[in-house]
Amino acid sequence: RSSTFAHAVKGFERWLNQGRFIQHKAVQSCLKTMVNWQQEILNYHRLRFTNATVEGRNNKIKALQRRHYFTRNPLYYKQRILLECNQERLAY
Known part of the structure; x- marks a missing residue:
């Protein structure tokens, strides 16, 4: 859990970069989904609201x-x- 929004952004980018080195179809599909929903995922770290x-x-x-x-x-x-x-x- 990130304490600040900037820390969350850095952690998310680091996580994506690490995942790009894994050559597996399921991991690549997951990364694509995470990139598509990146803004929504990172917004959680601003307001801490969920559905x-x-x-x-x-x-x-x-x-x-x-x-x-x-x-x-x-x-x-x-x-x-x-x-x-x-x-x-x-x-x-």
Whole structure:
């Protein structure tokens, strides 16, 4: 974990340079992806935000969909999603 944005940039560039010496198809594919997403990856070191909360809620909704596949009442289904995704707020 980098303490500053400049340190993160240097570390990322060093990591990319080291990876370029590895002549393996999977590594080269990974490097291409990392270069394409370089700005987004480095932006994390500026603000330290992730989308983990959103991904967690999406997983909860998908699990609910699997459990309630034949639910006929759309209002119940919507209320159940709201309840599942806001459990941490209800605990207080």
